[in-house]
Amino acid sequence: MLLVIVVLVGGAIWLVTTVFGKVTEHQESRAQTPQPLYEPVECTAAMLESSLGLKGGVVGAPTVFTLTLRNTSMDNPCFIDVGRAHVNVKITSGSADIAETAGCADVPESKILLLDRGMSATTEITWPGRVSPGTCASTGSFAQAGGYRAEASAQDGKLLLGDITFEMKPVGSRSQQLGAAPRVPGEKVASGEEAGGESSTxxxxxxxxxxxxxxxxxxxxxxxxxxxxxxxxxxxxxxxxxxxxxxxxxxxxxxxxxxxxxxxxxxxxxxx
Structure with a gap:
């Protein structure tokens, strides 16, 4: 009889210990395993669609570039810094460098965009409209009427976010609003392909x-x-x-x- 009691007590202790151990192991496993879905991560080229547009484009006045980014991921929200220390818009005319917005004091040095899954956001980057190769100046000569190209990039120019060709209109002309078709960052297109959507004509x-x-x-x-x-x-x-x-x-x-x-x-x- 005593032996039976000892066996039963020992079995009960083993059962409780085993069950408790399994529960503890499962809890520790959950604590150590990261939950990858729905947690914000840094945006990558594979997650983004982007496009570059503009408002203005008139000699003697600032031009505002509109950079639109869309998170195509269905798994994670993502964040990206679009401040001047991270994103630059370079303006050229033919082979001549005109200006770069990374040097514009009016553009915040850091500006974080948080994009939910499937969400788009637009940020504005202002160019004063003046000629200042390699930088951005609020004084000096204004860019003259003619054809120009703007290219937005990140990662020190390695990641192309969008580009657009446009025409600077003479002083007193109507302000333009141009947009470009969205595309995957880094994908090259022929110069001028995106500027025909909403022309001043x-x-x-x-x-x-x-x-x-x-x-x-x-x-x-x-x-x-x-x-x-x-x-x-x-x-x-x-x-x-x-x-x-x-x-x-x-x-x-x-x-x-x-x-x-x-x-x-x-x-x-x-x-x-």
Whole structure:
């Protein structure tokens, strides 16, 4: 009987010890094993899509480059420093170096972006618009009208984040807003490939269309130009759809407007 009790007690002690040991081992294993998912990590080229755009592009005024980064990873959020100590936008014109934003005092030295899985964020990098090869100056000569290229990079120029070709417009021109298609950092593209999406030519066409609408509705005072604006407005009202076409042409080419207005005015004088 005593032997049976001893065996039972010994078995119970062994069972408790074994179970407790397994639980402790499992807890220690969980504590030592890192949880890789959903913890922020430093962004890598494989995780990012990026694009470079701009706002401005007019001689005599600053140009703001917009760098958009997207975390394509579905496993981890990631962070990246886009301050001037880490990301640089280099501006060139042909073979001439114009400026580099890594030297711009207005750009923060450090700026951390935290991108959740599938999330995008945009940061702005301002170039004063002045010529200062290899650095960034707030004084000196402004870059002149013409063609330019901007390239954003990290890791001392080893990681290309985006580039865009653009045209600096003359003083007094309308501000531009250009964007580029996103791509994987480091992927090279032909120069100028990304700049055609939202050109200033399209904005000019829109402005011309707006001018045509103004002439159609007769918003311009008739007394300003009796041969052109006022008479063209009368012709538009009389001719319906055809008159709208004449007014639109008149906005783009004053000679057409004068011709159309004179002809319609002559008809009205004859009818009278």
């Amino acid at each position: 399209g904005e000019g066409t829109t402005g011309g269309a707006a001018g045509g609408e103004g002439a159609t509705e007769g918003e311009a005072p008739a007394g300003e130009d009796a041969a052109g604006n006022g008479t063209a407005g009368d012709g538009t009202a009389g001719e319906g759809a055809a008159g709208e076409g004449a007014a639109g042409e008149g906005a783009a080419n004053p000679e057409n407007s004068v011709g159309a207005g004179t002809e319609n005015g002559a008809e009205e004088a004859g009818n009278g």
